[in-house]
Amino acid sequence: MRIVSLDIQNFRCIKQAHIAFKSQTVLVGDNNCGKSTVLEAIDLVLGPDRMSRHPVVDEYDFFTGKYLNNDEPIQILSEVVVIDLSEEQLRYFNSHIEWYDTENMSMLSEPPASQTDKDNVVPALRVRFVGNYNKDEDDFEGYTYYANPPAIADGKPDVFSKKDKRMCGFLYLRTLRTGSRALSMEHGSLLDIILSIKELRPQMWEDVIHQINHVTVAAEPELGISEVLTSLQDEIHKLLPADTANNPVMKVSDLTRENLRRAITVFLDSGLRREDDTVYAVPYYKMGTGTINVLVLSLLRIIANLKQKVIFAMEEPEIAIPPYIQKSIITNVLSNSHQAIFTSHSPYVLEEFSPDNVIVLSNDMGVLNYEAAKLPPQVKLKAYREDLRRKYFESLLSKRVLITEGRTEYDVYSAAARRLEELDSAKYASFDRMGIALVNAESDSKVAPLGKYYKSLNKTVYAVFDKQDEAASKNIAESVDEAYEAQEHGIENVVLNGISEAALRRYTNEIIADGRWPSDLVGETPTPDVNYSELKGIMFKFFKRKKGEGALADLIAQCKADEFPTFVSDTISDIKSKIDSILLE
Known part of the structure; x- marks a missing residue:
């Protein structure tokens, strides 16, 4: 059994949502966009113990806290469609089975027998939770019931009972935090789940x-x-x-x-x-954190082994757990469940999934949108697996991305932002503090495709790049939210023609004194009396020679406030200013 779709209305931060799930799915998105709410909405429908709470829902479970409209109750709705039912489940749920088209990802409405014989049409079970305020009782209530048939003889829907839910095998582990509840007897603790x-x-x-x-x-x-x-x-x-x-x-x-x-x-x-x-x-x-982490992992392994082929939902498995244990948890759960659904903020968790299994959520005033991440454009699978996987997922976890056209630009702007924040935090900020992930496009021709890709995932996209021809410049500008184009070709020229003479001479003297001047350029070692124009020419060769080693970023990192290339500092200042203005709205 696995979940293929979920519909939500008026639940917590979600006014409306429709999400399609893969066999293995990890949900990512900004804080408070609705990742945990999605799992809670599934739990309302399939969780055997969720209905034991009183009240099942309360005022704060309704979107914006509004549970009445002109004195009429507003309903919380969560509807789940599950397929891949076992023979035992098909017999058990026989009178409630419907048919689902996996190709079009939709339920069939009373299909003829010939339709159900198609390979892409499979048996499905559709179940709903409805919660509302009962004015007569002055209390909140909630029910789960089968969507098919819509009502039985007395006009009431057929209840989806606790026993029915246990047949589905849905297991939901909320945020582990520090594991402080793992071996207690509290409801929902890892030990309690094992006993259940x-x-x-x-x-x-x-x-x-x-x-x-x-x-x-x-x-x-x-x-x-x-x-x-x-x-x-x-x-x-x-x-x-x-x-x-x-x-x-x-x-x-x-x-x-x-x-x-x-x-x-x-x-x-x-x-x-x-x-x-x-x-x-x-x-x-x-006990020590390491011991607690091992205990948590051991309990999760026991749960996974006991509950073979279940729907396993887990919230933020990375909390207070080191990367190698995060990976081990994911591997265990994936291998021992029919379907696994995670929420996460960890690239170590995400890199255990293929990009197609990562769903990016965004919330627009209560309307929850989702998009499968997919492989970035113009990125070969081999390169993704070997070099880019973790960096790629770091960008998926960020609300904003800054695309640079190469590795040197990536390093220069990172170093500049960190240094400028140290010097004047009111005007500048590091990209980490601004919630921006840097993405290396590897060439100027890839900036626009990457910009379109990240915008399709509802990210705010910035791009910084060298001087382009008119058509290329326009293409990039239309593909991102904010485009910053230098008026020179090559990051070396942008930096050397903008940086102060004092900063360049100071850096040059330091690398010569430290014995870091390249042996193949020893004949061009700058002397103290070399004129500035000639010095820039020599250092241009030096930085080309050291490309990929972070030398240009080292130069930027030792600059004082008035020594930075204006284009670089103005770009970082403008990005911070735009983000600040959005946050103040």
Whole structure:
């Protein structure tokens, strides 16, 4: 069984959405665009325990908090379509089966028998959640039901029960955070999920509560607490009958089973021993981060192995987990689930997926849009696999991208932004702080195609490039949001013709003094009295010789505020200014 589509209305930050899923899917997008809401919307429909909460939804689950329109209830709607049902599931859901066209990605409306024989038409199950405010009860309510048939004899839809949901095998792991709940008995913890899968419900609560109720503390007379409590009883009896409020004692707690679920946790050997050589055990969350991470991974492996061929949804598996464990988690889940759906902000997670399986979400005033990432234009699969994969996914995770036409430009603008921020943070900012990922187009001919590609993913796209002919310049400008064109050819000329003489001489003297001057240019080693025009010519050869080694970026990184090439500093300042103006709107 796997989810092929999800429709959402009026749920949290989403007023309207339609998303098509692949077998393995990772959702990316800006913070608060709706990634977690998508998983929560699926959980409303397929999660066996989600309907046990009261209320199932509340005021803040409605889009903009509005649950009435002219005194009429507004509905939260989540509808899921699943296909690839097993033989057992087909028998179980027999009377509710519909037909889905995988080619057109749409449900068929009462198709003739001949249509259902086509290879691209498969059995499907369509299920809905509806939540709303009940004015009569002054409360919120929610139901899950089969979309087919739309209603049974009494006019009410056929309920999709907890037992029905368990047949679907949907497993949702919310954000792991630091793993502090992983081995507790709280609902939804990793340990609780394992016990649920194994259908184990330890009936220990009554015994524990009974034992606690028979434990009294501070009863010794010398502590003085019993005397105070007796005095309290005497005062009470002046106002109430003598057979009430008797025998006040202090006990450990008034714990309920829910309190106990949060309190009970697993202890582990700390590796230390007490003076009597007994083991000193500590709560597992007091262990080191590395140990907690390994525990989390181990629990996830157990879950994956127990729940073969399920729909596995997981929120931000990278939280507080190092890259190698992130990768291991993804590998385990993908190999042990029929479908896996993740949200993530980690390039280490994303690079375990092909670009076609990455869905980029964007939210426009409540309308959630999605786009499959696909391979960037003019990028060969081999180059993507070997060199570009992580950088590519870093750009997918950013709201804004800056396209440079080559590696040297990439390094120069990165170094310039960092240095300028150090010198004047009011006017300049690093690209990291501006939420911009830099993309190396590798040639000026690839700037426009990449610009169109990233704009199709609803990114804000900037591009910086050398002097172009009129047609190429216009093409780039039309492909991006903001185009910055230098008036010279070659980044070396842009920098050398714009940088101050003092900065260039200082850098030149430093590399000569440090013995970093190239041996093949030793005959042209600059002397202190070389004129500036000649110095620029020599250093042009030097930077061409050192292209790809970051030398030009090193020159920029040691500049003072008034020494930068004007085009470079003005470009960075203008980008920051435009972003600031958008944030202030």
